[in-house]
Every structure is written in C-alpha cells, then in structure tokens.
Amino acid sequence: MRAVDEVVEQPAVPSAAPAPVTRRADLWSLLSYLALAVLALSRLWRDPDGRVLSLNEDDHGVFLFFLQHGERVLFHGDNPFFTDRINVPDGVNMMANTSVLAVGVPLAPVTHFLGPAVALVLALTLGLAGTAAAWYWVLSRHLVTSRVAAWVGGLWCGFAPTMISHANGHVNFVSQFVVPFIVWQVLRLREPGRVWRGGVILGLLIVLQVFVNEEILLFTALTLAVFVLAYGIMARRESLALVPRYLAGLGVAAGVAVVLLAYPLYVQFYGPQHYEGQPFLPEKYVTDLLSLPAFARQSLAGNAALAEKLSVSATEENTFFGPAGLVMIVVSVIMLWRSVAARATAIAGLVLLVVSMGPWLRVANHQTPIPLPFGLVSHLPIIDLVSVTRFAMVAATVAGVLLALATDRAGDLPERRRRWFRVGLVLALVPLAPKPLPVVPADPLPAFISQGMWRGYVSEDRTLVPVPLPEVTTGRAGVRWSALTRLDVRTPRGYFMGPANPPGDLTGSWNAPRRFTTDLLWRVRQYGLRPDLTTTDRRRIEADLIYWRAAVVVLVPGSRNGDAVLATLTDALGPSREVGGVRLWDVRYLAVPPPG
Known part of the structure; x- marks a missing residue:
C-alpha cells in the first residue's frame, strides 16, 4: 500500500481491483449515501409542502425564497445578484446573502414544476449524498486503495454530526460537493505541465464554489494554506522545488x-x-471544548438536553464526534504519524478547530480566562464576516479524511490489531448515525394567498404588507408567502442580511432598518398591550405604508396577541374586511411615488 506522502508527491496509481468489482463497489457506495440522506430527510420527504424543519423554521423559509429566486433567474431573467421581491423598496443584495445560485439555478426546473418546497428537500438530500460521494470519489481515485476506506471517509465527510445539524435548513453548508475537487486540484498543481490546465480548472471550481457558499471556500483556502505551510516546514527540501x-x-x-x-x-x-x-x-458563537467527545442531538446516541448546553444551536453542532469517534481520530493520527502529508493534514484540522473556539476557551458553556489565538485575528476583513464556530467544520472533514487513510493503512496491520481497529471504527460510526430530522406542520396558506385573491388588490408596483411584519424569528409568513407564490407577492422587510441603518451604519443585520410601525406592532404582538394612538402616530404609520408602497395590510391568521394587533390596526387604518380567511385593510388610496 502506498504512503500518503507518495500521493502528495506524485499522481495516484489506479486501483488494482478488477474493473467490474470496482464499479460495483462504487455503485453500492453511492446508493448507500443516497439512502442515508433520504432517511435523514424522510419526515420532510413525506410532505414537503405541508411540513417545515422544526429546529430551523426561519432558514427553511428563507431557502424556499432563495430557491425560488433561482427559478426566476432561469425562467424570468431576473437579476441573479439582486432582488426587489422582498424588503421593498430597498431590495436585497443576493450576492451578500447565501443565495446558493449554483444550487438554485440547476434546480430551477424542479422549483418551476414542483415548487420550492420539493426543491428544498431535494437540495438538502443531494447536498448530503453529493458531498459524501464527492469525497468518496477523490479518496478512492487518488488517496486510498481500499474502496471500504473511501466509503468510510465519504460517510464521515457527508454525514458527520456537523453536516446533519446543518441539514436543518442550511442548503449552503450541506452542499460541499465541490470542495474535494478543489482540494485535489490544488494538490495536483505539483505535477509537471499542470500550471495552465490545472490553474484554469481550479479557477473554475473556485467560481462555482463562490455561488454555492463563500464561507466554505474561505475555510477550504485557510485549511489548504495551513496544510501547505506545515508540509513545507516538515519537508523543506522536497517542497522548495515545487514552490x-x-x-x-x-x-x-x-x-x-x-x-x-x-x-x-x-x-x-x-x-x-x-x-x-x-x-x-x-466570542458569542464559539466551539465548546466539551462538545468534542459529546454526541449531537440528531445522532443515534445523542442527548438533546446535553447537546443544547454545549452547542450554539441545533444547526451549529460542528464537532460532537462522540467518545469513540474522538478516540478513533486520535488513533488514526498516531497510525499515520510517519506520513508528513497526514501530519500536515492533522495540523490543519487542529489549527482550524482551535480557531473555532474563539478568543477565549469555553468549557461546559462557561468562558474561561484562557486566551486563544483567534483573538489576534478576529477583526480582520473577511474573518469578521464568519460565524466562528463554523471553522470546526474543517476539523470534522479532516477527521473523515484521516479515518479513510487510517482504514486503508489498517489493512497492513497484524490480524489482531486490524480486528481491534475495525471494532473501534464500528463503535465510532454507529452511535453517530443520523436520526430523521424533526419536522412540524407548516402554517396553512390562507385562501387569500393560495387561491390568488391577493391579485385583485396588489398590482406589480405595490406590496402586500403582512402583520406581523416580516423579520427574523417573527413574521415568517411574509418571506414564505412570497416564495410560495413564485415571488409574485412583493413584501416589505424580511429575513435576510443587509445593512443595519444605511448609510450611517453598514453593520450587517438580519432585519431591515427599524421604523416606527415595525417597533409599534412588535411591542403589541410581544406584550399584547394596545397603545393609545395619536394623530401623529397615525400619520407616521401612513408614512411607513407609503414608503413600503403598500396596497393592502393583511393580518396573518393565528398571530400572537392577534386581538390586540387587530385593534391597533383598526385604530390606525379604520375597519378591516375579511377576505379569503384573512383580515385586510385596503390602503390603495395612499399615493405612492413612482417605482425607482
């Protein structure tokens, strides 16, 4: 069996296994990944239109919107980098959001004919299975000789707890199928005659990854930089010639x-x-040291209460290797220690893991006074755009690669040690097997939306203003209604990343800038207390509606403290009408400025 260093220093040698056996192993590996991905999303597959992921309803809704945006780009020629369908009149910078154009545009036919809900569950499923398959392909063709070893590596890289946690709505983070090919193309630049061809291929892969997710591209670049630096230091003589x-x-x-x-x-x-x-x-979202040997809530052996104390959220369980898994990662590093390339890989994973812990070490959900290196770089440009705990996703992927390499190397061990390695591998992998992601029934669309009654009120240059107003964690109906009407319904505000209060404050925010009406209605919804509106208050509400280019104001059925909100809107706008299961106020009498 060839050493890992040989793979780094020269092109891989094709496997000696007979072609039919190899192809059969490849097929069964890919089918197993697809089956496991379908199992993880099985509850959502049963009714994509009628269910949402219960651990992340907000991102479920916003990725419905992003996928529908991809459909409009392909079928309607919309601007791929900007949209005016939400946050009217300011719009949303789609390049500055995780709009997954490289996923949404290819899936546009699915979105067009079957709807964004089907496209979303398909994107999540293919993201998990595709990431596993991509790592399997690169590992089996270039890094290991054993198809079993490649399968183990692909399994871990595609279905580790970090991937399953992000499958709760994060299409951008489970779609890592480009990353293995970027890594391999970088390594192949060492080969003679690869400067132009390899450079062009790598450049195109980078462009593709940008339109999947830029954070993952940043993590990949940093990991490769640490790997190359570590390898260069440990193998200076060989490396200098390749510079x-x-x-x-x-x-x-x-x-x-x-x-x-x-x-x-x-x-x-x-x-x-x-x-x-x-x-x-x-320092707000960092990796807890004790999360390394713990189990994630969606792992077979997971405990939700414990995982909640050790993680940022259900969608950010980026380590959680389990005790046996952590031991096997360490065992793998020890087995591969003589390989310079394996050591450099382990160092890269460790460095990014430490970075994910933030400026101060956190243990058992308590911040210690122990400083960490991230504090030195936390405010650098680009780095300040990253959620710190996500650097640990690198460590999870590196662990999968090391497990694959060690499994390949285990074939050369004495029988007894080989048997113990296999037992350890089973004890590591089985408890981490994913459970089906939890779902809840989606709020049913009122007939006013589902039957298109809104079209009789809202022209193309005006908006439908849902109350609660669309924001992150509240007012989910706005973005979801827009997505499920093919973005024909235009709404103000929404859940997206944009400037907090331009032009004075460009700090990123999950909400549109505050306005009088949003603050007023938020307080009424939150506390159920109806305010005494003055004439000035009513004029400010009208000014906000004019700014939002409102045609109708619609009270979302079943809203929290709905009676108080209804009374407040009636006081401000007069009596409402009941149409298609909603209470609405027709405000088309308000004169709005011309579009643009």
Whole structure:
C-alpha cells in the first residue's frame, strides 16, 4: 500500500481491483449515501409542502425564497445578484446573502414544476449524498486503495454530526460537493505541465464554489494554506522545488476567478444593500471544548438536553464526534504519524478547530480566562464576516479524511490489531448515525394567498404588507408567502442580511432598518398591550405604508396577541374586511411615488 506522502508527491496509481468489482463497489457506495440522506430527510420527504424543519423554521423559509429566486433567474431573467421581491423598496443584495445560485439555478426546473418546497428537500438530500460521494470519489481515485476506506471517509465527510445539524435548513453548508475537487486540484498543481490546465480548472471550481457558499471556500483556502505551510516546514527540501510551480498554478487560478467574479463580488461588497461585519461579536458563537467527545442531538446516541448546553444551536453542532469517534481520530493520527502529508493534514484540522473556539476557551458553556489565538485575528476583513464556530467544520472533514487513510493503512496491520481497529471504527460510526430530522406542520396558506385573491388588490408596483411584519424569528409568513407564490407577492422587510441603518451604519443585520410601525406592532404582538394612538402616530404609520408602497395590510391568521394587533390596526387604518380567511385593510388610496 502506498504512503500518503507518495500521493502528495506524485499522481495516484489506479486501483488494482478488477474493473467490474470496482464499479460495483462504487455503485453500492453511492446508493448507500443516497439512502442515508433520504432517511435523514424522510419526515420532510413525506410532505414537503405541508411540513417545515422544526429546529430551523426561519432558514427553511428563507431557502424556499432563495430557491425560488433561482427559478426566476432561469425562467424570468431576473437579476441573479439582486432582488426587489422582498424588503421593498430597498431590495436585497443576493450576492451578500447565501443565495446558493449554483444550487438554485440547476434546480430551477424542479422549483418551476414542483415548487420550492420539493426543491428544498431535494437540495438538502443531494447536498448530503453529493458531498459524501464527492469525497468518496477523490479518496478512492487518488488517496486510498481500499474502496471500504473511501466509503468510510465519504460517510464521515457527508454525514458527520456537523453536516446533519446543518441539514436543518442550511442548503449552503450541506452542499460541499465541490470542495474535494478543489482540494485535489490544488494538490495536483505539483505535477509537471499542470500550471495552465490545472490553474484554469481550479479557477473554475473556485467560481462555482463562490455561488454555492463563500464561507466554505474561505475555510477550504485557510485549511489548504495551513496544510501547505506545515508540509513545507516538515519537508523543506522536497517542497522548495515545487514552490514556483504552485505559485504559477495558483496565479492562473486567481486570474480566472478574478475575471469571472469581478462584477459579482463588486455587487457583494460595494453594491446596493451591501454590509460590513456580522450583527454579533466573535466570542458569542464559539466551539465548546466539551462538545468534542459529546454526541449531537440528531445522532443515534445523542442527548438533546446535553447537546443544547454545549452547542450554539441545533444547526451549529460542528464537532460532537462522540467518545469513540474522538478516540478513533486520535488513533488514526498516531497510525499515520510517519506520513508528513497526514501530519500536515492533522495540523490543519487542529489549527482550524482551535480557531473555532474563539478568543477565549469555553468549557461546559462557561468562558474561561484562557486566551486563544483567534483573538489576534478576529477583526480582520473577511474573518469578521464568519460565524466562528463554523471553522470546526474543517476539523470534522479532516477527521473523515484521516479515518479513510487510517482504514486503508489498517489493512497492513497484524490480524489482531486490524480486528481491534475495525471494532473501534464500528463503535465510532454507529452511535453517530443520523436520526430523521424533526419536522412540524407548516402554517396553512390562507385562501387569500393560495387561491390568488391577493391579485385583485396588489398590482406589480405595490406590496402586500403582512402583520406581523416580516423579520427574523417573527413574521415568517411574509418571506414564505412570497416564495410560495413564485415571488409574485412583493413584501416589505424580511429575513435576510443587509445593512443595519444605511448609510450611517453598514453593520450587517438580519432585519431591515427599524421604523416606527415595525417597533409599534412588535411591542403589541410581544406584550399584547394596545397603545393609545395619536394623530401623529397615525400619520407616521401612513408614512411607513407609503414608503413600503403598500396596497393592502393583511393580518396573518393565528398571530400572537392577534386581538390586540387587530385593534391597533383598526385604530390606525379604520375597519378591516375579511377576505379569503384573512383580515385586510385596503390602503390603495395612499399615493405612492413612482417605482425607482
């Protein structure tokens, strides 16, 4: 069996296994990944239109919108980098959001004919299975000789607890099927004659990943940088000869990527509704040290109460390797220690894991006074746009690669040690098997929306204003109604990333800038207390409705403290009408400025 260092230093040798056996193993591996992905999403598959992921209803709704946006790009020629369908009149910078254009546009026919809910569950399923399959392909063709070892690596990389937790709505983070090919193309730049061809291929892969998710691309670049640096230090003599070749290939890749991404990135960082930084401090969302040997809530052996104390949220359980899993990762590193490439890989994973712990070490949900290196770089540009705990996703993927390499190496161990390794592998993998993701019934669409009654009130240049107003965690109906009507319903505000209060404050925010009416109605919904409106209050409400280009104001059925909200709106706008299962106020009498 060839050493890992040989793989880094020269092209891989094809497997000696007979072709029919190899193809059969490949087929069964891919089918097993697909079956496991369907199992993880099985509850949502049973009724995509009538259910939502209960652990992340907000992102479930916003990715319905993003996928429908991809459909409009392909079928209606909408601007891929900006939308005016929500947050009217300001719109949303789609390049500055996780709009997954590289997923949404290819799935546009599914969205067009079957709806965004089916496209969403399909995207999540293919994201999990596709990531596992991509790692299996790269591992089996280039890094290991055993198909079993490649299958183990793909299984871990595609279905580790971090991937299953992000499958609660994060299409962008489960769709990592481009990453293995980026990694392999970077490694292949060492080969003679790969500068131009390899550079162009790498550049195109980078462009593709940008339109899947830029955070994952950043993590991949940082990991490869640490790997190359560590490998170069440990194997200086061999590495120095490769430096010119690598720099030339990376230069070609950068040139291709810059040319193709110049305009999209300009829109993202300087276009309308761009923002700077995140709406939270780096130390708020970090990896807890004790989460490493713990089980995630969606693992077979998981405990939800314990996982909740050790994680940022149900969608950010980025470690949770389990005790046996953590032991097997350490065992794998020990088995591979003589390999410089394996050591460099382990170092890269460890460095990104430490970075994910933030500026101060957190243990058992308590911040200790122990400083960590991230504090030195937390405010650097680009780094300040990242949720820190997500750096641990690198450690999870690196663990999968190391397990695959160690499983391949285990074939050379004495029988007894080989048997113990297999037992340890089973004890590590089985408890981490994913449970089906939990779902809840989706709020039914009122007939006013589902039967298109709204079209009789809302023209193309006006909006439907749902109450509660669309915001993150509240007013989910606005973005969901827009998505489920093919974005024909235009609404103000919404759940997206944009500037907090431009032009003075460009800090990233999950909400549109505050206005009088949003604050007023939020307090009524939250506390159930009806305010005494003055003439000035009513004028300010009308001014907000004019700004939002409102045609109708609609009270969402079943809203919290709905009676108090209804009374407040009646006081402000007069009597309502009941149409199609909703209470609405027709405000088309308000004169709005011309569009644009």
